[in-house]
Amino acid sequence: MQRKAYVPGLAVLLATLVGGCTAGSGGDGSAADTKPGEAAGSAAAPGKYRTLYEPCGAVDRATLRSLLPGAAELPEEQQAQVYRGTAAVTYDTDRRVGCSWKADAAHASHHLRIDVERVVSYDPAVSDDDRAQEVYARKQDAAQLPAPANPRDDTVQESTPPSGTPTATSPTSTASPTGTTPPVGAPSGTTTPAGLEPRELGGLGDAAFLDDVLTRAGSTAQHRTVSVVFRTSNVIVTVEYIAQPARTTEVPDSKELQEKAQALAQKLAERFND
Template sequence: MRGWARVTRCALPVALILGSVACSGGGGSEDTDGSDTTGDTRTAAGQGRYSGLPEPCGAVRQETLAELLPGADPETYAGEPLATYDTGRRVGCEWRHADGSDTRRLSVDFQRVISYEPEVSDDDQAERDFEELAAEAGVTITEEDSDDGPEEGGDGDGGADHVSPNLGDSTSTAARKLDGIGHVAFLDDRLTSNDTGDRRQVTLAFRNANVIVTVVYGVSTTRPEAAPDSSSTQSHAESVARQLAEGLDG
């Protein structure tokens, strides 16, 4: 992840993200209306929906962590904050647990996008940034065709009960756009193998207004009989992403 430097923790519940200001560390200060105090002259219409970010290590429910990292201790479930220059702009957390021949890792990254071009709103800049992120994964995002917000109830093709098909153990399953998570989302599932074992990593990114969220869930194994399953790994990543998207709108 780009832009990480030092750790500064704050304690904002996810539900307070609307109209709130996260604590900031080292990267400048912000007013409660979400505008920077460094000469930002944008109109209110140009400012993004979100003016703060949640405390990332508290953004994933404990029961969800227990499913993704079975058998871990309470210290592991507490998570490790990822270093950042400014927690008002970007925050993240990582959880890692090794159990015998298997190692599981989960990370979440929240980025609040701010446009410094007067004619470009924060949301529009976030849309551009997300399209670039998707393109790097090989996914073409046409946001004009997406909904103005998340689907009600989070159902549909990408609903809460949706389980991705088992795409097998290919080195890279086709990255694709997802429905029902945030305003727009995509998923990238990759399997790598070497002499020591196999590792499957699922990256799921979504955008809500001017916030881009990235979930990465990976499973590594040294067991020779089977590579980590694509379907269950994707399902776990989707479960976390839906939870984070609901938290942003809570």
């Protein structure tokens, strides 16, 4: 009889030990991002993405040829080295990865950089998506995007003044030709054609913006940096594309750089849907 009384107590003890060892661990490895003090059902929802893709292999060769035209002038071995890219040094490739490419040519040099960050919130009351939105907002604020210049008001512009009302005379514009005068409110150093000013973008991830900065250092040639930043769930991606002509009198084409940077950003965003 003593033996039968002992067995149930042992079963309870074993169940307690097993439950204590397995609590908080999951078969999918999600424990690494567990928020401090997190309890089942009490924390904000985790982000959609738990890993990141390898960025140096995320850009196909045809796209790199378009973005780095100078590479085509190099010997085949050097071309392969350029297209291979250089991975950014990170300490957790599930949290942040990056890659850069550069090609110099007689007429111009081009530099491409990709940065991919998976945001994790360690506050049980704040979801990973919300934290990523905060990080993205800080990046957009730092870019100091100009307010849309001269917003169109069809009602005012197309209305006909009452009979007898003097017609206002518009002042003659003395602004320089398009592409030589920064838009109103643009940060110092930016010079972009009308309609291509730094701005928010639609149809790219959950939120996106584009920045365009033209700079000159001393007597060197001007170089233009176009950055496209977008957020998809708890991941933030930055595409930075730089062009610098060899001649100091040449200005990198804003439209071309923006189109190529946006096209690459769209391809990278689509990878998250695969």
